Amino acid sequence: MMKFEAKHGLLKEDLHAYQTKVSELHKAIRNQTGAGNDYMGWVEWPVNYDKEEFKRILEVAEKVKDKAEVLIVCGIGGSYLGARAAVEMIQGLYANNKTEVIFAGNTFSSTYMAQVMDYIQDKSVVLNVISKSGTTTETALAFRLLKNFMEEKYGKEEAKNRIIATTDKARGTLKALADEEGYETFVIPDDIGGRYSVLTPVGLVPLAIMGIDIQKIMDGFLDAYNELQSESIDENPAYAYAVARRILQNQGYNVEMFVTYEPQLQMLAEWFKQLMGESEGKEGKGILPDSACFSTDLHSLGQFVQEGNKVLFETVLKVEEPSLDLAVPNDPENKDNMNYLTGKSLDWVNKMAFEGTLAAHEEVGNVPNLIISIPDMKEHSFGYLCYYFFIATAMTCYMLDINPFNQPGVEVYKKNMFKLLGKPE
Numbered sequence: 001m002m003k004f005e006a007k008h009g010l011l012k013e014d015l016h017a018y019q020t021k022v023s024e025l026h027k028a029i030r031n032q033t034g035a036g037n038d039y040m041g042w043v044e045w046p047v048n049y050d051k052e053e054f055k056r057i058l059e060v061a062e063k064v065k066d067k068a069e070v071l072i073v074c075g076i077g078g079s080y081l082g083a084r085a086a087v088e089m090i091q092g093l094y095a096n097n098k099t100e101v102i103f104a105g106n107t108f109s110s111t112y113m114a115q116v117m118d119y120i121q122d123k124s125v126v127l128n129v130i131s132k133s134g135t136t137t138e139t140a141l142a143f144r145l146l147k148n149f150m151e152e153k154y155g156k157e158e159a160k161n162r163i164i165a166t167t168d169k170a171r172g173t174l175k176a177l178a179d180e181e182g183y184e185t186f187v188i189p190d191d192i193g194g195r196y197s198v199l200t201p202v203g204l205v206p207l208a209i210m211g212i213d214i215q216k217i218m219d220g221f222l223d224a225y226n227e228l229q230s231e232s233i234d235e236n237p238a239y240a241y242a243v244a245r246r247i248l249q250n251q252g253y254n255v256e257m258f259v260t261y262e263p264q265l266q267m268l269a270e271w272f273k274q275l276m277g278e279s280e281g282k283e284g285k286g287i288l289p290d291s292a293c294f295s296t297d298l299h300s301l302g303q304f305v306q307e308g309n310k311v312l313f314e315t316v317l318k319v320e321e322p323s324l325d326l327a328v329p330n331d332p333e334n335k336d337n338m339n340y341l342t343g344k345s346l347d348w349v350n351k352m353a354f355e356g357t358l359a360a361h362e363e364v365g366n367v368p369n370l371i372i373s374i375p376d377m378k379e380h381s382f383g384y385l386c387y388y389f390f391i392a393t394a395m396t397c398y399m400l401d402i403n404p405f406n407q408p409g410v411e412v413y414k415k416n417m418f419k420l421l422g423k424p425e
Ligand code: PA5
Pocket: 076, 077, 078, 079, 130, 131, 132, 133, 134, 135, 136, 139, 193, 194, 195, 196, 278, 407
């Protein structure tokens, strides 16, 4: 099962010193009475998610799967990162899938968008547009282009069978448009904000179309819900992690580097960065979430971590069992001098890289390391991690007296941009 270790964290305070505070905030989370509590629908979601809608997701996925040589997922932020993190974590980066997923609506880049449309020209396409507000400009603009593309390619009638909209149940332009066009629609619950929504239809629809077992994900989500019920720092690894982050920031570490040793976890790191960054970065407070994939980035950022400015601590997501493994073949000629690894598994080498790096960073570099271990990169672990990070985020933000569920700061760039674009008031 999942484990959290702070013994390499160079913590100068005892985690238990925060137990009273944690117990008080635990109630605010579990009873949904803390700041931002109108967006705490995720707390009970593992138990009370809409089972009828879940069934419909499976049915719709079954219906469109054969048409989806390419699945375009059009969304941004919380309406994008979770699905991408899950697809990459669970299926890997070069899966021999029938369906290829492409993400759009997450950029204004003309080159990107034109290239996507060119790439899918002769492919069989299904499009899932996802926006809670239904008004996000990046997504709405990409959807206008893609809707046009689909209607030209398939005609209006068949395009309807290939477009699925995931949005608010009543509000927003996308909802009205989807109803008028007769698209299949799925609902994003009112009380679950974007970055906490991956296990609502926001993520579940694309994941089901990609052939991922979404029931196993929900099972992992529910197991975490049950196993992380305790207010005790000793029994609740999500709270231990939340407290360790606060202690490390008190010690002057203002950057958290989320480290993986698996390239297929890089988007999980991006999802984590949004979850922590958008939840905590307010009122001049918070830890800047950063990420790195080792050992790749040991050959780029490694120098800074080892000997640079002591601004950061690392949170390593360690995977016990790789999805696949290889043995190093013997070479009688040994021209590359690699025979000392003959017969060893590549994953064992990766784990030795982790052990060596941990000692180098902690003991020589004085860089604190927190370690979160997961058994594998399968569906259950993904679901489990989601709840673990949700509850840890809520706790760590409440400890800082921050509302983890709003994002007032993201409106500032939009205002300026709208003025420059000449958007009518
Ligand atoms: O976490 C959030 O709330 C944001 O990142 C949103 O998910 C993002 O801005 C997209 O919003 P919407 O789903 O309304 O298009």
